[in-house]
Amino acid sequence: MYTTINRAAVIASIIEKRRPLAEKIASVENNLQTLSEALRSLEEHRKLLLTQVNEDIIRRLREIDLTSSQSPIENERLALSKQLLYQHMSNSIWIII
Secondary structure, eight states: OHHHHHHHHHHHHHHHHHHHHHHHHHHHHHHHHHHHHHHHHHHHHHHHHHTTSOHHHHHHHHHOOOHHHHHHHHHHHHHHHHHHHHHHHHHHHHHHO
16 A cells, blocks of 8 residues: 555656646747747738739748748647657656556
């Protein structure tokens, strides 16, 4: 009985230690998602403006490359998702043990 209680306490302690990191990762992931959506929206607006303005502005708008910024953001968000999933799976394994 003692080892069961001790094991439960160790598991609870591990989960509590990891909780702040998991919350921070989730927060960063949400921020990256918001940033990615904003870049997509900005790109859509840029494309719309290309059809409505003069040639000088069109040339300048075409020089803007938002997709090159979006790819690293999306990669980072996916990496954070994997890290959060790995951490969740690690917690689950500890609970099973």
